[in-house]
Structures are given as C-alpha cells and as structure tokens.
Amino acid sequence: xxxxxxxxxxxxxxxxxxxxxxxxxxxxxxxxxxxxxxxxxxxxxxxxxxxxxxxxxxxxxxxxxxxxxxxxxxxxxxxxxxxxxxxxxxxxxxxxxxxxxxxxxxxxxxxxxxxxxxxxxxxxxxxxxxxxxxxxxxxxxxxxxxxxxxxxxxxxxxxxxxxxxxxxxxxxxxxxxxxxxxxxxxxxxxxxxxxxxxxxxxxxxxxxxxxxxxxxxxxxxxxxxxxxxxxxxxxxxxxxxxxxxxxxxxxxxxxxxxxxxxxxxxxxxxxxxxxxxxxxxxxxxxxxxxxxxxxxxxxxxxxx
Ligand SMILES: NC(=O)c1ccc[n+]([C@@H]2O[C@H](COP(=O)([O-])OP(=O)(O)OC[C@H]3O[C@@H](n4cnc5c(N)ncnc54)[C@H](OP(=O)(O)O)[C@@H]3O)[C@@H](O)[C@H]2O)c1
Numbered sequence: 001x002x003x004x005x006x007x008x009x010x011x012x013x014x015x016x017x018x019x020x021x022x023x024x025x026x027x028x029x030x031x032x033x034x035x036x037x038x039x040x041x042x043x044x045x046x047x048x049x050x051x052x053x054x055x056x057x058x059x060x061x062x063x064x065x066x067x068x069x070x071x072x073x074x075x076x077x078x079x080x081x082x083x084x085x086x087x088x089x090x091x092x093x094x095x096x097x098x099x100x101x102x103x104x105x106x107x108x109x110x111x112x113x114x115x116x117x118x119x120x121x122x123x124x125x126x127x128x129x130x131x132x133x134x135x136x137x138x139x140x141x142x143x144x145x146x147x148x149x150x151x152x153x154x155x156x157x158x159x160x161x162x163x164x165x166x167x168x169x170x171x172x173x174x175x176x177x178x179x180x181x182x183x184x185x186x187x188x189x190x191x192x193x194x195x196x197x198x199x200x201x202x203x204x205x206x207x208x209x210x211x212x213x214x215x216x217x218x219x220x221x222x223x224x225x226x227x228x229x230x231x232x233x234x235x236x237x238x239x240x241x242x243x244x245x246x247x248x249x250x251x252x253x254x255x256x257x258x259x260x261x262x263x264x265x266x267x268x269x270x271x272x273x274x275x276x277x278x279x280x281x282x283x284x285x286x287x288x289x290x291x292x293x294x295x296x297x298x299x300x301x302x303x304x
Contacts, residue, residue: 024130026092030070036129041093044127046134048106053118053135056150058128059097061158061186067094095128097121099144099153109137117144121157159186160194167194174199177243181230183219184210192217203243205230220246 020043025036046052067084070077084090099119102112112118120141127133135141140161144153172178178195182188183204195202196218204211204219211222221243223230230236 022131024093024127025095026129027068027089027094028092029088030068032069035068041130043132044130044134046104046106046109048108049136049138050106050134051102051109051112051118051137051141052104053098053100053133054103055098055128055131055133056100057098057154058095059154059158059186060095061097063096063123063158064094064129067091091126093127093130095130096123096126097154097158098128098133099148099150103132105137111137112141112143117150118142119144119148119150119153119157121161155186156190159188159190162187163190163194167191167198172198172200175201177201177203177240179203179205179230180214180219181205183214183217183222189214189217192219201243201246203239 021040022043023038024041026039026041027036029035044052066072066080067089070080070084072080081087097120100117102114102116102118104114105112118141120135120139122135122139122141125133125135125139140157144150167178172195178191178200180188180191180195180202183192183202184206188204188206192202192204192214202219203221203223204214204217205223205225206214207226208224211224214222221239223235223239228235230239
C-alpha cells in the first residue's frame with residue numbers, strides 16, 4: 001500500500017517530476033466562464049524557496065472572474081490589459097486561493113514539509129485551478145487549523161483577509177454599528193462574522209435570497225437591496241432606527257429594586273469613565289481580539 005505522498009508519484013523526489021503532466025483549468029482568452037477548459041499541463045517544478053502543494057480545494061473569487069472576463073468599465077480596460085495580459089490572460093491558469101497538502105519543499109523552504117496541510121492566498125502567483133502548484137513559502141500560507149475541511153479552509157483567505165484588513169483599519173470595536181454592503185459575498189460574509197466577533201452591531205445588505213444566511217451569520221438587521229435603496233437617506237434613517245431598537249431590546253433587564261434609572265445612569269457614567277480610561281487603542285478592537293493566524297499581506301489589498 002502506498003504511503004502518504006507516494007500515491008501521486010512524489011515519493012523520493014524533492015523537485016517534482018519533469019515531463020509529468022497534471023490536470024488544470026486553463027483560460028486562453030478573455031470571456032465568459034465557457035472560455036475555461038480542462039487540459040493536461042506540465043507539472044510545476046518547485047524552486048529552492050518554494051513548496052509544491054497538491055491542491056485539494058480552491059475558491060473561484062471575484063478577482064478571478066475579473067481577470068477571466070475583463071468585464072470592467074471602459075476606463076479601466078487598458079490598464080487592466082497591461083496588468084494581466086494584452087490579448088489574453090498572461091497566466092493561463094487562474095486561481096489565487098488554495099487548501100491542500102505540501103508534497104515537497106525546495107532546499108531553502110524549511111517552514112513546511114511533506115504532508116503538511118496548508119491553506120493560503122497568493123495574489124501574484126495564480127495557478128490554483130490545477131492539481132499542483134508551487135508557491136514561495138513566504139507568501140500568505142499557513143498550517144490549516146485542525147477540524148476544517150479543505151473546502152472550508154479554501155473559503156477563508158480571500159474574503160476573510162480583505163474584511164479583516166478593512167475592519168481593523170477602521171478600528172471597528174464592540175458597541176459600534178457596522179453596515180456590510182454585499183454581506184452575502186466572500187468579503188461580506190467574513191465582515192459580518194468578524195464584526196460580530198468583536199461585538200459590533202451589524203446591518204447586512206444583500207439580495208432577498210440571502211437574507212437568512214446573513215442573519216444566521218450574526219447580522220442584527222438585514223436589508224434586501226432589490227426591495228429598497230439602502231443609500232436613500234430615508235431608508236438609511238429607518239434602518240438606523242430599527243438597529244437602535246434591536247440594540248435596546250437586547251440590553252440586559254433593569255437591575256434589582258433600589259437600582260433605579262437615576263442610579264443606573266450615575267453608575268453607568270462612572271463605569272463609562274472607567275471604561276474610557278482602560279479602553280485599548282480602537283485599532284485593536286475594544287472587545288475580543290481580532291482572530292488571524294495568517295500573515296496579513298499588505299500586497300493583498302493594495303489594489304483596493
Ligand atoms: N481590491 C481588492 O483587492 C479586492 C479583493 C476582493 C474583492 N474586491 C471587491 O470587493 C467586492 C466584493 O467582493 P466579493 O468577492 O465579496 O464579491 P461576491 O462574492 O461576488 O459578493 C458580491 C456581494 O455584493 C452583493 N450585491 C450584488 N449586487 C448588489 C447591488 N446592486 N447592491 C448591493 N449589493 C449587491 C451580493 O449580494 P447577493 O449575492 O445577495 O445578490 C453579494 O453580497 C467586489 O466588488 C470585489 O471586486 C476587491
């Protein structure tokens with residue numbers, strides 16, 4: 001019976017197999033999803049600082065769709081073609097997110113070894129719509145948390161890192177009201193959960209079909225953008241009022257007899273003063289700490 005790593009023909013090789021072919025989804029021209037084709041391509045060969053990874057799951061992200069379809073406003077198209085390829089995508093194999101197993105590591109790539117389960121994102125390398133990929137070990141790559149499936153892990157880095165970056169940058173913390181516009185997407189679902197994690201009161205905007213999903217992720221208020229224009233001042237005021245009412249309802253009941261409203265107010269003021277003195281830097285989040293084991297790559301969001 002073959003050992004772990006042996007079944008794919010990797011046992012005993014550190015640099016991959018030249019001439020060995022693997023399956024990949026390739027994109028040879030710009031267009032709708034139909035331009036994608038499954039092909040046999042040469043197996044990638046890792047360099048000294050790279051790890052070879054057998055891709056178990058990837059994510060089809062909105063960035064992949066932009067590169068494949070180049071479906072952008074006219075004013076961005078020339079710049080986009082210069083960046084990703086004049087007449088067709090320069091990188092034939094798209095995909096920047098993966099979860100999978102390390103099958104070999106180059107001589108200088110000591111952070112990971114064969115059989116390590118990893119997940120991550122590389123905005124520049126692409127190539128994860130394939131059975132194997134070689135990535136530098138210092139890209140956004142980390143050991144997969146125990147208990148996650150590959151599919152679950154692959155769903156995290158793209159939206160999760162972007163949402164985490166901007167929520168941190170905005171200094172979102174407990175007690176604040178946060179609106180996630182596009183709350184049912186890759187970035188939005190992460191933003192809703194992360195904002196809830198630090199105790200913010202979240203309003204999610206998405207289509208009617210996804211309202212329940214967004215509510216189940218922790219949004220106190222949900223808005224269907226197909227039914228009303230969230231950006232209209234009247235709608236905004238209505239939702240802020242609803243959100244305030246939800247907050248009021250979820251407040252703990254009044255204290256024991258004797259602790260009347262005036263006393264509550266007074267104690268509350270003292271507690272607030274105390275809390276203000278102890279309040280950590282808003283950028284750190286005032287409630288629970290921001291969760292993140294992956295190194296947050298500034299490059300990841302530099303195009304935002
Ligand atoms: N610069 C960067 O590095 C970077 C990286 C990642 C993403 N982004 C951008 O961030 C945005 C979100 O990305 P994503 O990956 O989360 O996209 P996604 O998964 O496609 O999600 C799109 C979200 O927008 C909602 N939506 C669609 N049409 C809408 C409308 N007319 N009004 C309000 N909401 C609408 C969708 O709701 P329903 O599905 O319920 O209709 C969904 O929640 C995209 O614009 C993407 O280009 C930028």
